[in-house]
Amino acid sequence: MEITNSYETVIVRTDILILGGGMAACGAAFEAAHWAKKHNKSVTVVDKAAMDRSGAVAMGLSAINQYVGLKDGDNTLSEYVQYVKNDLMGIARDDLVANIARHVDSSVHLFEKWGLPIWKDENGKYVHEGRWQIMINGESYKTIVAEAAKKALAELGDDGQYFERIFITQPLMKDGRCIGATGFSIREKKFYVFLANSVITALGGAVHVFKPKSVGEGLGRSWYPPFNSGASTYFTLKAGAEMTCQEIRFVPVRFKDAYGPVGAWFLLFKSKATNALGEDYMETRKDELQKWLPYGAAKPTPANLRNHLMMLEVNEGKGPIYMRTDEAIQKIVDESEDPKTAKRTLKKLEAEAWEDFLDMTVSQALLWASTNVKPEETPSEISACEPYFIGSHSGGNGAWVSGPEDLSPEGYHWGYPNMTTVKGLFAAGDASGASSHKFSSGSFTEGRIAAKGAVSFAVDTNEKPDIDEAVIQQLKEDTFRPLELYNEHKDYANDPNINPNFIKPQMFMFRLQKIMDEYAGGASQAFKTSKPMLERGMHFLDFMKEDSSKLAAEDTHELMRCWENIHRMWQAESHIRTILFREETRWPGYYFRTDFPEMKEEWKVFANCKWNPEDEEWEMIKREVIDLA
Amino acid sequence: MPSFVINQKCDGCKSHDRTACMYICPNDLMVLDTEKMKAYNRAPDMCWECYNCVKICPTQAIEIRGYADFMPLGGVVQPLRSTDTIMWSVKFRDGELKRFRFKTRTIPEGSSVPDAGFESSSDDLKSPLLRTEPASNGLDELAKL
16 A cells, blocks of 8 residues: 555545536536625535646637527527427437526627627627527637636635646545545645535546547547546446436547538538438438438437438448538539629638638648648548547436426426435536537536536535545545556566556557447447347456456556546446347437337337446436426 | 657746646646656547647647548648637648638636626525526526426
């Protein structure tokens, strides 16, 4: 225990603990600070990175994908709820979606005041990319939001604390209630114990659970950031919270390899995607949509069904699939009144197209530059990425949380807004499930909702939680075991990575990715799986669970990688178990159950799961889908 | 190797332990070699090419060489961030150069106010009204389902 003991134990007491540093955590900090100040409470934010560039918006964004436009009467809450529900093939919590939607415009208006440039038309109205999406100059989006969040925290004086570069490992539990978290600094030799009245988890989604298509340097070019490693799912599962939609992975279709966004091309530039023969598969294959009614008839066509039609083309050998950028731009230019306007239009479109990538996926601009692609001249290839776990986009996985009292029917409301089924534990952003399509603005907003609930809980439950020394010591030993294990065995072999006494996190991750890819319907299997395949995958996952106690780390950075992959492994298990439980195919284009190839009315329910900390058993639960809109 | 450091330009931020790129990398990849006093990317295959190290480097010593497993050599995309704009230079493999300049913010850094002039109308912890609402929604009350 020499190494473990060399880490100082630091105990931090706070009323409201916010875990994460992305959009949801920033929203939580902004809101919690306000209510905490009124009620004399303290707020602590703990971030794995540096808030200015932490989370999925680290690189920037070119659009805000959730803006309802309520003040101008552009849309109604009910319309937003129906849009989300259809896109998720009927599986969404109307109360949660509506709750975010009724507050989200407020967040966007705040962003604008904080300095975010939002495109405006000649009448001063936001320029829309699509019905719900607005265009921004978003290179500094996260920096701008982080500035406001930090300033809000500072309003609390000493009662508002921000810790950066601390990796959260475990929830702290006492008598079934979440009373904090443990973690370690990746900069100093410190073990942290955060004790709190209420805890908000906003630790992001999960990337690199499935094998990515690029496995060399391009491994890092995941569509969602590689530093989103499943911490939210792990944290809530381990606390014993009921989870929902763990089967609803998201498979984005993006520009091939560099994964540049397609939204602006489809929506703003009205571009078409076609097969290699120039056929628009959304037209030629529209009969297929009839098999997936009523969602197949919804406008816009659900994301997974658009994927599905494209995959049918690819399976028939009609690829590559192209985004016809050249035709789209030509069409807009042709609508110009004279050659001079046409030239100006072309110049403007060119800048907009490049900014779309430069704001949020610079690699795609680099790929165009390195392959001499000019979008106005040549089309670009698109393809399906690997699967991701992201409750904020067109996926749905996350914790099953309470809705607000004034919107939620019985069964959807059991306490404070956004509280999980575990007392004192709240979830927002990618951490909360069944409330898809919140994106950046909605995640920030959900953080606000959860924070108000968490302050309310802390005020009502005004007791300072404590924890035994022995428990802390045990958690500390568990945290640093990979360092001890490496140190103990490192001299046995002449290669630091190849040693029969341990496994390094990178190979552990590759093993997980291989299992998920080959048995749980990854990209190499064209997203197909079945009961025998899933059970075989589970068989190999059981070995991984055993081997996870043999993870070894040479330094603190590698220790973080060990824990990230433990987190990913739990995300993988809850995914396999839930896909196995749901005996139908509901999201073709995300995954196909070859043994149950059709959608069934009896499965128009939530497939939830829970890991019980007492007996360490998994439980699968069906929950009713209640229509409110 | 996604982000790489140009030896001649990097001065290790003249620091003893921490550089600007180490501070900002969301994936904890940039490290300072304290013997050479040069920073480096310790795991290029975990690099998202988010360009945050490139943007923050005080000596412009960091560039990106695109993922070699799918990008041909020769393309360069380099940003120059000023107080309220960013200028991108895009050099194509065939030598063509394009420049784009975009706005990044509308008010000076550090000048934002959390409430942004919106009044919070409710003091009630149990009310669904959030901080700055309903003023910040642009409505008199919360929208209903």
